Amino acid sequence: xxxxxxxxxxxxxxxxxxxxxxxxxxxxxxxxxxxxxxxxxxxxxxxxxxxxxxxxxxxxxxxxxxxxxxxxxxxxxxxxxxxxxxxxxxxxxxxxxxxxxxxxxxxxxxxxxxxxxxxxxxxxxxxxxxxxxxxxxxxxxxxxxxxxxxxxxxxxxxxxxxxxxxxxxxxxxxxxxxxxxxxxxxxxxxxxxxxxxxxxxxxxxxxxxxxxxxxxxxxxxxxxxxxxxxxxxxxxxxxxxxxxxxxxxxxxxxxxxxxxx
Amino acid sequence: xxxxxxxxxxxxxxxxxxxxxxxxxxxxxxxxxxxxxxxxxxxxxxxxxxxxxxxxxxxxxxxxxxxxxxxxxxxxxxxxxxxxxxxxxxxxxxxxxxxxxxxxxxxxxxxxxxxxxxxxxxxxxxxxxxxxxxxxxxxxxxxxxxxxxxxxxxxxxxxxxxxxxxxxxxxxxxxxxxxxxxxxxxxxxxxxxxxxxxxxxxxxxxxxxxxxxxxxxxxxxxxxxxxxxxxxxxxxxxxxxxxxxxxxxxxxxxxxxxxxxxxxxxxxxxxxxxxxxxxxxxxxxxxxxxxxxxxxxxxxxxxxx
Numbered sequence: 432x433x434x435x436x437x438x439x440x441x442x443x444x445x446x447x448x449x450x451x452x453x454x455x456x457x458x459x460x461x462x463x464x465x466x467x468x469x470x471x472x473x474x475x476x477x478x479x480x481x482x483x484x485x486x487x488x489x490x491x492x493x494x495x496x497x498x499x500x501x502x503x504x505x506x507x508x509x510x511x512x513x514x515x516x517x518x519x520x521x522x523x524x525x526x527x528x529x530x531x532x533x534x535x536x537x538x539x540x541x542x543x544x545x546x547x548x549x550x551x552x553x554x555x556x557x558x559x560x561x562x563x564x565x566x567x568x569x570x571x572x573x574x575x576x577x578x579x580x581x582x583x584x585x586x587x588x589x590x591x592x593x594x595x596x597x598x599x600x601x602x603x604x605x606x607x608x609x610x611x612x613x614x615x616x617x618x619x620x621x622x623x624x625x626x627x628x629x630x631x632x633x634x635x636x637x638x639x640x641x642x643x644x645x646x647x648x649x650x651x652x653x654x655x656x657x658x659x660x661x662x663x664x665x666x667x668x669x670x671x672x673x674x675x676x677x678x679x680x681x682x683x684x685x686x687x688x689x690x691x692x
Numbered sequence: 693x694x695x696x697x698x699x700x701x702x703x704x705x706x707x708x709x710x711x712x713x714x715x716x717x718x719x720x721x722x723x724x725x726x727x728x729x730x731x732x733x734x735x736x737x738x739x740x741x742x743x744x745x746x747x748x749x750x751x752x753x754x755x756x757x758x759x760x761x762x763x764x765x766x767x768x769x770x771x772x773x774x775x776x777x778x779x780x781x782x783x784x785x786x787x788x789x790x791x792x793x794x795x796x797x798x799x800x801x802x803x804x805x806x807x808x809x810x811x812x813x814x815x816x817x818x819x820x821x822x823x824x825x826x827x828x829x830x831x832x833x834x835x836x837x838x839x840x841x842x843x844x845x846x847x848x849x850x851x852x853x854x855x856x857x858x859x860x861x862x863x864x865x866x867x868x869x870x871x872x873x874x875x876x877x878x879x880x881x882x883x884x885x886x887x888x889x890x891x892x893x894x895x896x897x898x899x900x901x902x903x904x905x906x907x908x909x910x911x912x913x914x915x916x917x918x919x920x921x922x923x924x925x926x927x928x929x930x931x932x933x934x935x936x937x938x939x940x941x942x943x944x945x946x947x948x949x950x951x952x953x954x955x956x957x958x959x960x961x962x963x964x965x966x967x968x969x970x971x972x973x974x975x976x977x978x979x980x981x982x983x984x985x986x987x988x989x990x991x992x993x994x995x996x997x
């Protein structure tokens with residue numbers, strides 16, 4: 432456990448010093464700004480009228496109240512998170528190969544599984560911090576706009592939903608880590624992330640989202656319509672967990688047993 | 693006492709390519725074993741197998757008597773290494789990169805980082821990001837990471853690449869000090885053969901994945917042959933005159949006359965006298981000694997033929 436914490440500390444230090452992570456966080460800042468803008472438009476119909484088409488688009492967000500606002504955040508993480516979290520995990524694993532620093536991690540006095548576990552944990556921590564960051568920004572904007580229907584129950588439910596979606600999307604990013612390790616870089620995993628994101632939208636739109644793991648967080652977050660976020664059924668949840676487990680195992684096995692050139 | 697580094701009939705195939713063929717070598721405590729070979733000879737593949745980064749197709753590797761296999765990570769406590777050009781985290785400073793190595797290798801003494809910075813003359817670069825280091829200083833940082841834990845074994849693939857002449861001498865002295873004074877066992881590869889001849893106590897020649905020859909550095913000099921180099925105004929005519937006098941001369945690639953006969957080497961003045969007598973006074977007459985480079989090329993060419 433002590434060594435795991437040491438490696439985790441090292442991983443977080445590398446992330447903190449990396450410009451890529453800060454740029455990603457800055458890009459993700461667009462999400463609360465966009466959500467805030469939608470709510471602002473809904474709260475001020477006269478502005479929507481003047482804005483024309485923009486006002487019509489803003490109707491996608493539903494009602495301008497706290498429950499809709501928080502659900503919108505969960506939906507943004509369920510779709511944008513596949514891209515952003517996928518990018519983060521591609522970076523965490525792929526950069527070791529691109530920078531050729533992986534050699535320094537292969538003959539250490541402890542099992543390589545500590546390195547892999549620490550990298551996954553660091554990715555999860557970053558994902559949760561990013562989710563918390565955009566949520567904090569969102570809450571601040573929500574209060575500033577004076578959104579109606581605020582209650583601590585609604586706030587906790589919203590935070591619970593966002594947390595669940597963040598964890599689900601994080602679980603689904605494990606195959607990306609394997610691809611980064613297998614391909615020795617971050618281009619292949621990024622291609623995979625974009626491909627799964629596009630496919631998740633098409634499959635969900637076709638009505639088969641429950642059968643495609645990367646569509647499940649979005650469906651759970653209620654993207655398919657009001658009231659669809661009623662819970663995560665056992666089979667979709669199992670599918671997400673199985674996908675995560677396959678990615679996790681493949682990455683561990685690769686680091687432990689594959690030839691590292 | 694057994695060898696510190698030992699391979700037994702080790703081989704590695706990549707598909708149809710046989711990168712390393714049946715190599716058995718031993719490196720004893722305090723020895724500096726220099727492995728020389730052309731690019732693609734199999735040096736790095738061999739080093740990677742020694743470090744457990746790739747698994748041999750056949751054969752076994754032992755470090756400190758322990759067989760290398762997945763899960764035997766305790767072995768690496770005593771091993772410092774460089775594989776090809778050392779790389780560091782570009783956005784981290786020299787000190788931060790070393791601090792990461794210290795933590796990952798569980799070295800309790802925090803001052804070990806300062807000590808290695810001082811030892812490798814990196815003090816004025818300590819706060820520089822690794823991406824801003826010159827090739828030579830990046831190499832120094834790689835060596836610093838390798839010796840940070842004061843390991844008993846060093847496996848160094850081309851450690852003096854990119855260093856300036858003063859840096860090469862500095863690292864040679866450091867390695868010799870570690871081996872001779874502290875008993876560190878060093879396996880090193882380099883393509884700078886003259887440097888290897890000065891650093892290593894034992895030399896192995898690897899070519900086409902095979903270990904062609906191993907020799908003690910002290911005995912190595914005895915293997916180097918001496919020969920006479922002669923030049924005249926008319927080398928063709930001098931060659932035929934020397935041949936008829938029984939000296940068995942040959943023309944080398946540079947168009948100069950080479951004489952390997954014992955008789956000529958013992959009394960080169962006889963050659964001079966003979967050529968003057970024949971009306972072909974020599975414009976050049978020197979005794980040349982083979983160096984490791986020439987010897988290496990001869991061994992490699994001999995294998996290819």
